[in-house]
Amino acid sequence: MRRRLWILLLPLGLLLLSGGLLGTYFETNDDLAILSMVRGASTAGPQTDLYLYFHGYAALWSRLYATWPLVPWYGITLYGLLYVATVLVGAVVNQLLRPYLRPGPRVAVLVGLFGLAWLEHGFWFNYSRVPLLLAGAALLYTATRYRQWGWRILVPGLLLAAAAAGIRPGGALLGLLAATPAAWWLAGRPALGVLGGQLLVVGALALVAGRGETTAAYRHFDSQVALFNDYRLSTAPPARHLADSTDRLALAAARRWMYSDSSLTNEAFFGRVMQVRPADYLRHTAPAKLARTLLALGRDYFPLLLLLGLSALAVGRIRPAGQQQFWVVQVGFGALLLGLGTLLKLPPRGALPLLDFWGLANLVFVMRHGLLPRWPLTGAVRLAGLALLVAAAAYAYKTGHRTQVLARERAANQQQRHQLLAAARGHAVLVTDGLADTYKSASPFALQPWLTGPPRLLVLNGWTTYSPAQPQLLMALTGTRAFGPALARLARRPDVAWMLTPATAGLLNARLAAVVPGCRLVPMADPVAPASAIRLYIASCTAL
Numbered sequence: 384m385r386r387r388l389w390i391l392l393l394p395l396g397l398l399l400l401s402g403g404l405l406g407t408y409f410e411t412n413d414d415l416a417i418l419s420m421v422r423g424a425s426t427a428g429p430q431t432d433l434y435l436y437f438h439g440y441a442a443l444w445s446r447l448y449a450t451w452p453l454v455p456w457y458g459i460t461l462y463g464l465l466y467v468a469t470v471l472v473g474a475v476v477n478q479l480l481r482p483y484l485r486p487g488p489r490v491a492v493l494v495g496l497f498g499l500a501w502l503e504h505g506f507w508f509n510y511s512r513v514p515l516l517l518a519g520a521a522l523l524y525t526a527t528r529y530r531q532w533g534w535r536i537l538v539p540g541l542l543l544a545a546a547a548a549g550i551r552p553g554g555a556l557l558g559l560l561a562a563t564p565a566a567w568w569l570a571g572r573p574a575l576g577v578l579g580g581q582l583l584v585v586g587a588l589a590l591v592a593g594r595g596e597t598t599a600a601y602r603h604f605d606s607q608v609a610l611f612n613d614y615r616l617s618t619a620p621p622a623r624h625l626a627d628s629t630d631r632l633a634l635a636a637a638r639r640w641m642y643s644d645s646s647l648t649n650e651a652f653f654g655r656v657m658q659v660r661p662a663d664y665l666r667h668t669a670p671a672k673l674a675r676t677l678l679a680l681g682r683d684y685f686p687l688l689l690l691l692g693l694s695a696l697a698v699g700r701i702r703p704a705g706q707q708q709f710w711v712v713q714v715g716f717g718a719l720l721l722g723l724g725t726l727l728k729l730p731p732r733g734a735l736p737l738l739d740f741w742g743l744a745n746l747v748f749v750m751r752h753g754l755l756p757r758w759p760l761t762g763a764v765r766l767a768g769l770a771l772l773v774a775a776a777a778y779a780y781k782t783g784h785r786t787q788v789l790a791r792e793r794a795a796n797q798q799q800r801h802q803l804l805a806a807a808r809g810h811a812v813l814v815t816d817g818l819a820d821t822y823k824s825a826s827p828f829a830l831q832p833w834l835t836g837p838p839r840l841l842v843l844n845g846w847t848t849y850s851p852a853q854p855q856l857l858m859a860l861t862g863t864r865a866f867g868p869a870l871a872r873l874a875r876r877p878d879v880a881w882m883l884t885p886a887t888a889g890l891l892n893a894r895l896a897a898v899v900p901g902c903r904l905v906p907m908a909d910p911v912a913p914a915s916a917i918r919l920y921i922a923s924c925t926a927l
Contacts, residue, residue, distance in 0.1 A: 390477055393490065394469040397497050398462070398505050405502075405782070407458075408789045410509040410732055412822035416847050417510070418457050418831065422448050425840040426852040427859035434601050434851060436510075436551045438592040458827030464513050464546065465504060471520035471543075472501075475527055475569070476743070479750055499686045499775060500739050502782065503731065507789070508827055514554030515736040518547035519562030522581055523743075526566040526574035537580065544581035545588055552589035557733075559585065561719075561740040564712045568747045597851050604849055607653045612640060614727050615668050617657040630656055632893055639887065641816070642849035643857075644866035644894065669725050676724025680738075683731060686774040687738045693767055694745035694754075703752040709745075716741040789824050796821040797832075799912040804836035806911045806919055807880035812860060814873060815882040816843040817917040837880065841873075843887060867898040874902050874922035881920035882911055888920055901925045 409415065416425075417437070421444045423429040429445035437444075440460065447456045473493060480489045504512050525540030547555035559581055566574040593602065610617040622631045633647035634656060642648045681688065691713075698709050720737055723729045749755065756764040800821040807813040818832075819842055825832070841856065842848065854864035861872040873879050874895060881904055883891070892903045902924035911917050 389490075390474050391470060393493065394466060394473050394497075397494065397501075398466060398469065401502055401505050405506040405786045406790065407505065407827050408507055408793065408824045409822065409827060410507050410730070412819050412845070414457070414508070414510050414827065415822035415825055415831070416819055416842075416845060419840065419842075420847065420850070420852055421445055421457070422452075422831065424831075425842050425847060425856070427855045430852055434598045435605065438549045438588065440549060453830070455828045461508075461510055461513050461550075462505070462827065464517050464550075465508075467543070468513070468516040468520040469497075469501065469504075471524040472516075472739075472743070473497075475520075475523045476746070478527065479569075479747060483750070483755065495775070499690075499778060500735070500742060503735055506786070507731065509732040511551060511554050512732045512736060514547040514550040514552075515558040515561070515733070516739070517550075518544055518555040518558035518581070518585070519736070519740050521547065522559055522562045522566050522574075522578060523569065525581075526570040526577045529570065529573045529577055537577065540577060541580055541584050544584045548585040548588040552585055552592065555585045556582070556589075558736065558740075561716075561737050562743075564708075564715075565740060565744040565747050568708075568744065568751055601849075601851055604650065605846070607650070607657070608637075608642065608846065608849065610659070611637065611653075611657055615672070616664060616726070617653075617659045618663070619656050619658075625656065632890065636890055639816070639890070640844045640846070640848065641887065641890065642846075643843060643853055645849075645854070646865065646867060647894075648849075672728075673721065673725045676721060676729055679724075679729070679731075680720065680734060684735065684738055686771070686778045687735075687742055689770060689774050690742055691738075691745060693771075694742075694749050697749055697754045698752075701752075701754055703754065705748075705752070709748050712741075712744055712748075716744075793824040793826070796824060799915055799917075800832050801835075802912040803882055803917060804832065807837050807882060808835075810837050810880040811878040812839045812841060812873065812876070813837040813880045813882060814841045814843065815880075815917070816884055816887040817882055817911075817915060818842065819845050819847075843883075843891075867894055870895060871899045871902060874899070874904070874924055879922070881922065882917050883920050884916045885918070888918075899924060 417433065419425040420430040420433065421437075421441050423445075429449065431442040431445050433441045444456050444460070447454070476493060476496065477489060480492060484492065504516065521540045521543035525536055528536045544555060544559070547558065559578060563574070563578060566578065570577075593599065607617075611619070619634055619637075622634050625631045625634065629647065630652065633644075633652050636642070636644065637648050637652075695709075695713060698706055716737065720729060720734065723733065800818065803815065803817060803821070804813075807815075813836060818840065821832070839856070839860065841860065847853065854866075857866060857869040858864045861869040863869050863872070870891060881888075883904070885906070888904050888906065895902045895904070902922065904920040905923045907919045907921065909918070911919055
């Protein structure tokens with residue numbers, strides 16, 4: 384009983400300690416953008432269906448926030464699942480270390496691995512980390528205990544895989560695939576049966592959740608936007624080379640992530656203007672992305688890369704049986720990481736989970752084949768240990784510095800957000816392209832920013848602008864789903880605050896001129912926040 388208790392308490396203590404010492408920060412603005420939809424701040428009402436992710440979670444959160452609005456249900460839920468993943472991985476590693484280390488040294492190793500390979504998940508948080516980690520951890524834990532417990536462990540494993548897939552099916556699938564080498568070396572053939580069952584659960588949930596014309600259209604358009612804005616796989620010619628003024632306006636909007644106006648930025652626009660040019664991509668974009676990926680991996684995760692290198696060195700020196708599988712796994716993980724970074728993108732929220740499962744697979748192989756150093760330690764082993772200590776110290780310094788940077792960024796964003804919302808106070812609607820940028824580095828457990836602002840937010844930039852919820856919001860605010868007429872009707876209302884950057888205001892004025900000649904947005908004298916270009920604009924419609 385005590386043995387089971389400490390494997391539950393150690394991850395909890397480490398997560399609480401890291402949160403208390405370092406804080407908790409959102410890696411991107413995605414989490415608060417999602418939460419603003421779930422709470423109905425940037426939609427016509429609380430969104431119970433987010434179409435592509437959080438299947439089931441959104442409906443649950445909407446009810447919980449309606450009953451207890453000040454409780455951070457989003458953070459509690461996702462950090463709870465992160466804790467579950469931490470416990471499962473910790474239990475697997477603890478079982479692996481038990482034959483070699485006494486309890487004290489074993490705890491020290493677990494704490495060290497947490498600091499080098501897991502700490503970032505908690506303090507620099509993003510929702511997409513959770514399905515990767517939870518699905519992979521569920522596979523590892525279930526596979527290692529399937530022979531002993533059978534269906535009694537298989538069913539909870541399937542439920543955890545479903546919980547991961549409910550957040551994002553693609554993330555859960557990637558987590559299962561990344562954990563497969565470690566699961567195979569830990570459990571052998573039973574791991575394949577467990578993997579097959581969990582893949583079926585993830586695939587079934589993805590198929591069920593992906594049904595419907597609205598979801599299919601949303602997913603397809605999302606992929607078009609990602610190819611252009613995120614991955615740079617599709618490109619557009621310079622605006623001056625486009626003969627159609629409407630396409631020039633649409634391209635300017637797309638480059639600013641402004642996709643609310645489906646009469647401009649639509650499937651037909653992408654078909655006309657955007658093209659995938661493989662030769663240009665391979666010649667120019669791919670080398671630059673590959674270089675950035677290599678630099679980011681080396682800069683951010685050098686202790687893990689050192690561990691991977693040392694394990695490969697041990698295998699290459701001793702050449703145990705089955706080493707061919709080991710080298711196939713090394714090539715596979717390397718190709719996956721570099722391929723994602725070169726063809727798509729590899730942010731920290733995706734890189735570290737993959738590196739974790741790569742490192743765990745190597746650890747399993749090294750320990751199962753008896754490749755750990757033995758006493759007395761050789762000079763090479765002592766040198767490797769010293770290199771790890773230096774890398775750990777450097778990583779600790781780097782983490783401390785990152786915490787300071789994130790704290791300053793949070794303070795600046797909070798100040799700008801407060802100034803923006805204060806300037807909009809007293810209005811029923813805030814139309815802006817500046818609020819979402821201030822969500823980055825916010826705390827998952829803090830009071831949400833829009834609770835002190837206007838009742839409704841119309842966000843003009845970001846992936847939420849092409850969500851099916853956006854036209855629903857326009858209908859609720861103006862009685863029409865079309866962005867151009869809705870813009871004109873909002874311009875007539877005195878209870879609308881326009882907080883915009885000059886570039887976005889110019890695009891809106893161009894759209895207004897096409898709908899209501901003589902109607903335009905006029906800037907006030909000074910920026911709302913001194914550190915930004917956001918200004919308060921007043922709608923002037925002389926032709927009305």
